[in-house]
Amino acid sequence: MRPELGVCYYPEHWPETSWETDAREMRELGLDWVRIGEFAWSKIEPRPGHFEWEWLDRAVSVLGEAGLKVVMGTPTATPPRWMLDKHPDMIAFDVNGRPRKFGSRRHYCFSHDGYRGESVRITELLGERYGDNSYVRAWQTDNEYGCHETIVSYSPAAALAFRSWLKEKYQTADALNKAWGNIFWSMEYSDFTQIDLPNLTVTEANPSHVLDFRRFSSDQVVRFNRAQCEVLRRFSEKPLIHNYMGRITEFDHFDVGKDLDIASWDSYPLGFLEDRSDQDDDFKHKYMRQGDPDFQAFHHDLYRAVGKGRWWVMEQQPGPVNWAPFNPAPLPGMVNLWTWEAVAHGAEVVSYFRWRQAPFAQEQMHAGLKRSDNEWADGAQDVRNFVSELSEISDINLQTAPVGLVFDYESAWAWDTQPQGLTFDYFKLVYDVYRGLRRLGLSVDILPPSTTDFGERRLVCIPGLFTWSPELKKAVSKFSGQVLMGPRFGSKTPDFNIPETLPPNVPGFACKVKSVETLRPSVVLPLKDGGGIASWREFIETSEEVTEKTEDGNAVLIVKANIWYLAGWPDDEAMIRLLGEVAKKSDLETFPVEGGQRRREFGPYVLHSDYDTGEIQIIKK
Amino acid sequence: MRPELGVCYYPEHWPETSWETDAREMRELGLDWVRIGEFAWSKIEPRPGHFEWEWLDRAVSVLGEAGLKVVMGTPTATPPRWMLDKHPDMIAFDVNGRPRKFGSRRHYCFSHDGYRGESVRITELLGERYGDNSYVRAWQTDNEYGCHETIVSYSPAAALAFRSWLKEKYQTADALNKAWGNIFWSMEYSDFTQIDLPNLTVTEANPSHVLDFRRFSSDQVVRFNRAQCEVLRRFSEKPLIHNYMGRITEFDHFDVGKDLDIASWDSYPLGFLEDRSDQDDDFKHKYMRQGDPDFQAFHHDLYRAVGKGRWWVMEQQPGPVNWAPFNPAPLPGMVNLWTWEAVAHGAEVVSYFRWRQAPFAQEQMHAGLKRSDNEWADGAQDVRNFVSELSEISDINLQTAPVGLVFDYESAWAWDTQPQGLTFDYFKLVYDVYRGLRRLGLSVDILPPSTTDFGERRLVCIPGLFTWSPELKKAVSKFSGQVLMGPRFGSKTPDFNIPETLPPNVPGFACKVKSVETLRPSVVLPLKDGGGIASWREFIETSEEVTEKTEDGNAVLIVKANIWYLAGWPDDEAMIRLLGEVAKKSDLETFPVEGGQRRREFGPYVLHSDYDTGEIQIIKK
Amino acid sequence: MRPELGVCYYPEHWPETSWETDAREMRELGLDWVRIGEFAWSKIEPRPGHFEWEWLDRAVSVLGEAGLKVVMGTPTATPPRWMLDKHPDMIAFDVNGRPRKFGSRRHYCFSHDGYRGESVRITELLGERYGDNSYVRAWQTDNEYGCHETIVSYSPAAALAFRSWLKEKYQTADALNKAWGNIFWSMEYSDFTQIDLPNLTVTEANPSHVLDFRRFSSDQVVRFNRAQCEVLRRFSEKPLIHNYMGRITEFDHFDVGKDLDIASWDSYPLGFLEDRSDQDDDFKHKYMRQGDPDFQAFHHDLYRAVGKGRWWVMEQQPGPVNWAPFNPAPLPGMVNLWTWEAVAHGAEVVSYFRWRQAPFAQEQMHAGLKRSDNEWADGAQDVRNFVSELSEISDINLQTAPVGLVFDYESAWAWDTQPQGLTFDYFKLVYDVYRGLRRLGLSVDILPPSTTDFGERRLVCIPGLFTWSPELKKAVSKFSGQVLMGPRFGSKTPDFNIPETLPPNVPGFACKVKSVETLRPSVVLPLKDGGGIASWREFIETSEEVTEKTEDGNAVLIVKANIWYLAGWPDDEAMIRLLGEVAKKSDLETFPVEGGQRRREFGPYVLHSDYDTGEIQIIKK
Ligand SMILES: [Zn+2]
Ligand SMILES: [Zn+2]
Ligand SMILES: [Zn+2]
Structure with missing residues (x-):
């Protein structure tokens, strides 16, 4: 090309x-x-x-x-x-x-x-x-x-269309009440015409209600x-x-x-x-x-x-x-x-x-x-x-990148709806992982949550996934590379309930998130080997191997075979170190960069770009 | 019990x-x-x-x-x-x-x-x-x-009910106009139906109007x-x-x-x-x-x-x-x-x-x-x-605490309505006094403004009182313990006017607040003996004894017999020192605590709790 | 007097x-x-x-x-x-x-x-x-x-009146469409009744629309x-x-x-x-x-x-x-x-x-x-x-001040409408120049943009002028004192378009603003001789003399004969130095003051006021 x-x-x-x-x-x-x-x-x-x-x-x-x-x-x-x-x-x-x-x-x-x-x-x-x-x-x-x-609109036209969308999805008000848990605050509906858009409620609306509205808005x-x-x-x-x-x-x-x-x-x-x-x-x-x-x-x-x-x-x-x-x-x-x-x-x-x-x-x-x-x-x-x-470059044919990173829009809507801490943002979480990978000099493919096969890749990261899809389950189960899940992975059912088994709900992986906490921006929970956890931390019950703990003794990185679980949001230093650890297990060569330097492989070339100076170099591998 | x-x-x-x-x-x-x-x-x-x-x-x-x-x-x-x-x-x-x-x-x-x-x-x-x-x-x-x-509602139903409430209270529009001072900006009403809720006015509404609306909202x-x-x-x-x-x-x-x-x-x-x-x-x-x-x-x-x-x-x-x-x-x-x-x-x-x-x-x-x-x-x-x-504790029978602290909801509404400085908040003021008392190791009873008798207590503090009630006047007059009033005490009539005599308006106490000032958060007016005044300060005309002054020479603590007046909002250091001074005059033993340590007497016991470590000790007196 | x-x-x-x-x-x-x-x-x-x-x-x-x-x-x-x-x-x-x-x-x-x-x-x-x-x-x-x-009102009455005002100004919808550039986002009108007030639009409204609304609001x-x-x-x-x-x-x-x-x-x-x-x-x-x-x-x-x-x-x-x-x-x-x-x-x-x-x-x-x-x-x-x-002062008869400073309300509306950087504010810019002049001890006359003659003054400053008026053009052309224009001078036509010749559009002055940039508050672009440019900076194409540059080599002060152009917003240090430089060329004696000291000549007197201490001195010249 x-x-x-x-x-x-x-x-x-x-x-x-x-x-x-x-x-x-x-x-x-x-x-x-x-x-x-x-x-x-x-x-x-x-x-x-x-x-x-x-x-x-x-x-x-x-x-x-x-x-x-x-x-x-x-x-x-x-x-x-x-x-x-x-x-x-x-x-x-x-x-x-x-x-x-x-x-x-x-x-x-x-x-x-x-x-x-x-x-x-x-x-x-x-x-x-x-x-x-x-x-x-x-x-x-x-x-x-x-x-x-301009996506999320609270117009009368949107209200009408939302009711039809819900009716199509749930068929009966009872089914919807059950899926949303409307019993909680006597929020039950007897008819779809009673359902309003979830803005201007007295306190937060039901997260299942909000998430369905966000799904609807995307569908429109x-x-x-x-x-x-x-x-x-x-x-x-x-x-x-x-x-x-x-x-x-x-x-x-x-x-x-x-x-x-x-x-x-x-x-x-x-x-x-x-x-x-x-x-x-x-x-x-x-x-x-x-x-x-x-x-x-x-x-x-x-x-x-x-x-x-x-x-x-x-x-x-x-x-x-x-x-x-x-x-x-x-x-x-x-x-x-x-x-x-x-x-x-x-x-x-x-x-x-x-x-x-x-x-x-x-x-x-x-x-x-x-x-x-x-x-x-x-x-x-x-x-x-x-x-x-x-004009000095020959044709460019991109290879599959050695690393995959799953990005899921529904997760973004879910955690918008229920951040649990002011600073929790799905895009930011995925982007922090991406930056960590790139600072290790790795080229990355982003993958949709509908991926059923991770191919020849060596490492796939799936941070912050709202709910397991059957497709992803399949892709993970047949993958022999390393999979890094978490934090906040598989933590809900599609209806926005906590799964009965508790998250992360990975078959054959003895690990439960028994509770979570969110942290003010000034708080960093130091890891024993450097760096720390900020913003989001999970308390884990596990019988699998724990390769990394916080200084207060809680498991942060858990592994069994090629499955890793990350029980918190690492800061920059910890992110690079932990990703490096998992990459090593993948036999993946890393090329750590400094400051604003970055590298990207494309076809037979590597682009070295320096965002501190604005200079580039293109090197034939 | x-x-x-x-x-x-x-x-x-x-x-x-x-x-x-x-x-x-x-x-x-x-x-x-x-x-x-x-x-x-x-x-x-x-x-x-x-x-x-x-x-x-x-x-x-x-x-x-x-x-x-x-x-x-x-x-x-x-x-x-x-x-x-x-x-x-x-x-x-x-x-x-x-x-x-x-x-x-x-x-x-x-x-x-x-x-x-x-x-x-x-x-x-x-x-x-x-x-x-x-x-x-x-x-x-x-x-x-x-x-x-959810208390203060600006609904049509609230507007209707507010008009009835006002009619009941004032009987005639003229009486209301006079009480509120509606002559001020030609705000006079000829009929109760003309009165609206005090939101969305061009600039601030009449404080008397707002306070009545807040009283009404509470009554509902x-x-x-x-x-x-x-x-x-x-x-x-x-x-x-x-x-x-x-x-x-x-x-x-x-x-x-x-x-x-x-x-x-x-x-x-x-x-x-x-x-x-x-x-x-x-x-x-x-x-x-x-x-x-x-x-x-x-x-x-x-x-x-x-x-x-x-x-x-x-x-x-x-x-x-x-x-x-x-x-x-x-x-x-x-x-x-x-x-x-x-x-x-x-x-x-x-x-x-x-x-x-x-x-x-x-x-x-x-x-x-x-x-x-x-x-x-x-x-x-x-x-x-x-x-x-x-199970190791015998029955608990609380005694009356040696210290009383008056808390008055109407004062909270009044100073919400007219803070005069962005950082003035009634709850915060009372709570600062409470914290000062607790850091002196004192157990406290909170008292409603309807209290007519302070009982056997040794010290009663009444900060920020909007208006003197007849009940409190009675309680003060027959009390032999120390009473600490101020700042911003008795500074209005019930109609939200400045009293003719100026505040604090204490019978037999020759002290007038001739003007006040509010201060940006960075400003502390140092006291001669340590600590300072922040946020709110009063300029006093008095012939009573002044026991404390700011470095710029203004009276801060004034006393006559068992009546004390505090002419500003002390910072933490000054609060503890001044409360300690008044407590001493009360012959009240104090037990100053450090950091997150606190003590509370209950029946024959003292609870020592340490909020720094989460530890407690229960000691029999 | x-x-x-x-x-x-x-x-x-x-x-x-x-x-x-x-x-x-x-x-x-x-x-x-x-x-x-x-x-x-x-x-x-x-x-x-x-x-x-x-x-x-x-x-x-x-x-x-x-x-x-x-x-x-x-x-x-x-x-x-x-x-x-x-x-x-x-x-x-x-x-x-x-x-x-x-x-x-x-x-x-x-x-x-x-x-x-x-x-x-x-x-x-x-x-x-x-x-x-x-x-x-x-x-x-x-x-x-x-x-x-209370000037800018979005009421139905204002909408009606605005349409009449526009009709009076433009006569036809086509003329208005052309003046505003409504072709840009298919914003064309076929009738004045279609035009609404420019609030609550999805993203920013057309600046020509907004500016006309601001002109209208002032006219009302x-x-x-x-x-x-x-x-x-x-x-x-x-x-x-x-x-x-x-x-x-x-x-x-x-x-x-x-x-x-x-x-x-x-x-x-x-x-x-x-x-x-x-x-x-x-x-x-x-x-x-x-x-x-x-x-x-x-x-x-x-x-x-x-x-x-x-x-x-x-x-x-x-x-x-x-x-x-x-x-x-x-x-x-x-x-x-x-x-x-x-x-x-x-x-x-x-x-x-x-x-x-x-x-x-x-x-x-x-x-x-x-x-x-x-x-x-x-x-x-x-x-x-x-x-x-x-009572110790004889009659006061003010003379014309040696310095003029043009203040133009339309420019304030224009840069409200299009600040291009969050911190750009016309009043602040003019006021910064004023403060610089006053810190040089100079007395100032403020001049309307309708001024046709600068009189005997020695220096006139015209910062941030939205558009050249014929009156000002006349005043400048016949003036022999120094004129300091810019930054952001003459940068639009009256219809809020960029002039064909690019700003500043001064006859006989070979200088074009080829582009501009706005800067975050923490950024200061240092000048070679001290002080710096903040908030707003212009990139200049000129063949005139450049008397001042940024360290990165861009022209900041350009002069030809008595016309000066300032291509950025100087910080306090640079402002005083640059104004001093121009004042020197004007043969204007300056009296630099420190801290809160200020001086003002009035008739035969000079008022020395000290805002640090609150003291004044009145000295007969
Ligand atoms: Zn509750
Ligand atoms: Zn006024
Ligand atoms: Zn675009």
């Missing part, structure tokens, strides 16, 4: 006279792909049923004739203002019960039937018109599902996306893509991914470090011009899994953005480093957002490859360097 | 086949009491007017026949879902004007007449059925009034509880109890207590340290497994006063809970220490919450005496130890 | 029998002016259309006959309760869509036509009755526009105030005044000022330090009894500009207030220092708030010159000292 570059472009923002020059300059810079259309609904259909396709036809032609491959986006993330006159109740509601008004984007509720119909209608028209167009070489559905917390996204995919497949054989966002866990990306051919994500290393990282202020200060050294890699690995091997960066940060709390400029060379990091994780395409900085509206302070006065912006030089460096 | 133990049990959560074993094991553990029923409305009355009593009859029999005494709870804290169809407007509203929805508990407004009627109806049915039952030996009304901030709880008590007394001669929560000041516990025979409270030392303590992070870290050394003692003393001498711990934390920001495990032995602390303060019964950890619904991560897999949890051993230690 | 003193008085709060004594004591203290009436609507018109004027007639007489000059306030900041029955929809709505209820003050929306009619009606009646009264010597319109965030205040002024001018030749508040930027004070004869403001140095200062906790601790040494001076200079040379302090803090998070007492002598600071900046009148502390309602803990028991409060002595010190 040979990676390619692309860019996001908005012909509707610029005079038609500039399109040809823009297209030529894209090609000259070394770009192959151009994404268009995803916010252009009001330009295509300025009044309901009145269409203006000609400008878009011409844009596709001009771009295609210049040699660019077009990704056409469905414009459903930005319904025009007239849509609200047709469907006044299509708006999502926030957790406080307030409608989320028109005036920006993503102003729709996934549960609104009328709007889903409109989404199908416009997709159909696009499919019909461009399904066979030889310049249109891929499709993007909608844009950034979940951005601006899948259903919305699937409707577009089904339409597009009727008209086009080009691959379907969605562009996911970083650290959005409100819907199941694997489930949406089942309807796609390629997964992609929008990678904004500096914006994400500022606005969605758990790291402390010192870390954010240190990496403000580089981004977190592991955040991009993690998502690259995640979306490779979501895309069943095929994935892109659909939007790559090219300079300062406008939307984070603080928006510094990247270190010189970082745009190049980020591009290489993507390629080393198997990206087929890295597409920059955006071609030219828009001088108007919400994102006027967001850098492009060109400035708003049409001069080259600083990021363009990094792209030129990448193109020249890439 | 011989203290007994109990437990909270939910037969409706478990198969009927397990009840007998559970009951036998309770007795074997040494428990005498079992509380049931308080969340079981939907099980008793699954549909409006359709009742299922048999299961409850059987549960009472099984428990009673095993030798347990039953506390029967009225289930009014958890109205079933169908109740909302009968009374859609019964829901409380929060300060932002949002209804507080069904789906957890306490989803009712105390001002809703219809729901109060329902509460009387179900109580009547329970009274009728179990009033004479020989196994039912006490009643609990509702559950934890005030938990989840009293009225709600009284209605249940009146019904129960018609059917039963068993004692009536309510289980109060820690640090809830939104209603007058003394007023509710007038209708009860016994006060009780729910003591969660670790949960309360995390979720409602003013202490800093270092303190919370240090005592995360022990709880605040004075918090339980304070409430024990408070509820002894509320119960006019008779009080229980109705729910005692037995291990980690699920509802605080962080939920650590107690130190080994702490459940035992907490039980002894209660007994040393005169508890008749200490009842653990709960028998077995529920594997479902909201509190599935809340420990019980048994685990959800029915093995013994760690706390059970502490109970066994307590039972064995108690 | 000879400055005078005054006081705010509420005859309606006190028995009529005390008025005469109060008036006599005011005169004895040295006061000339008394402001009354501004909250008395319910006393004047207790029922709609029913008037009680006699008490006010008598109050005016008693005060006037004692020799006091009366300022009569229109009572429109406190509409009586019955007004809401006439106009239930007159209430403002907050950004969350909640109505802001009756029960305090300022409970009206500036966009409500009905209430503006009522405001005109009551003003007319007051004008008619007192327009010729010889004791009434000035008028105050309403009270503290903008206090309690101007219109409301103008309606009162037009009425009063029909009946009275006395000067019209409004009392502005400190650091309120939600409406254009210059625009409102155009309809007034005198500007005034309400100066609460300690309250403002606590509740609206950007300074850190150490600073607030240090100056808790003095106030920020520059905050009062800045506003004095600002309102001198707003009043076109004529200005007062209408309310001067005389002791502790009640409304800040913490309310300490001033240092002895501070009330005197504050009065002198005002006089040294040209105040015609300094009027204390209030005569006597009210013992009731919201402000009962707000000090007056007299205590609520009618004894003198501490502040009164400072007033006596001032009166005696003033």
